[in-house]
Amino acid sequence: MNNVLKFFIPPDKKFQPLFEQSGKNLISISETLLLALSTNDLDQRNKHIKKIEQLERNVNKIRHAVFLGLSKSIITPFSREDIHTLISAVYDISDYIRAAAISIEMYNILQLDKTMIKLANLLTEMCKDLDSALKELRSFKNKTVISDVCLRIYKGESKADKLCNHAVAGLFKTELNPIELIKQKELLQTLEMATDRCDDAANALEAILVKNS
Known part of the structure; x- marks a missing residue:
């Protein structure tokens, strides 16, 4: 029945371009976060953080455009709820990435350890x-692409949980400055929460896949 209905529904020219724009922005913002965490040059790090703020605003504009499209469209490529859930999860990823970047700048975190970079690398691959x-x-046309992506993201999120928990446990054992401990713990957990939002996006994609198979 779904295939029959799709025959009569015109190709989507409104939402899909916005989905793809949001995907490109996810790559850009996650790669920029990785650069910010990987450099010891404070000027370069600040430039990366400013770029992250701009990219997050771009994703927010895309989210707004999708919501506006939902309010005006009679026919949508997938259920309105699934589109809303998906684009909200995508935005939340960028929002947590921005929060991580802002934490580095606001708290003046100079000690960026290897686990933070590992989490940022993992986040980039998920994006x-x-x-x-x-x-x-x-x-x-190739639905296995979506199912394989979802599986990798679920595994990646589980790996991020373990990395974060191990790093936080290590902080309590080695970091003697309580203020520095709190700052680094918050940054680690914010990075991990960004991977949680990737997991949410994968759940939304899987729901779309199941309903449109």
């Missing part, structure tokens, strides 16, 4: 996967 899955929503 690249989400970009691939968002592109696949255009045609659904």
Whole structure:
């Protein structure tokens, strides 16, 4: 029945371009966060943080455009609830990335350890996967792309949990400055929460996949 209905529904020209724009922005913002965490040059780090703020605003504009489209469109490519859930999860990823970047600047965190960079690397890979899955929503010709992406993200989120928990436990054992401990703990947990939002986006994609198979 779904295939029959799709035959009569014109190709989506409103939402899919916005999905794909959000995917590109996810890659850009996650890669910029990785650069911010990887450099010891404070001027370069601040430039990366400013770029992250701009990219987060771009994703927010895309989210607003999707919500506006939902309010005006009679026909949507997927259920309104699924579109809302998906684009909200994508925005939340960028919002947590921005929060992590702001934490570095606001708290003047100078000690950026290897676990933070590992989490940022993992987050970047998850965002690249989400970009691939968002592109696949255009045609659904290769549905295994979406299912494989979801599986990798679920595994990645579990790995991020372990990395974060191990790093926080290590802080309580080695960091003698309580203020520095709190700052680093918050940054680690914010990075981990960004991977949680990737997990939310994967859940939304999986729901769309199941309903449109």
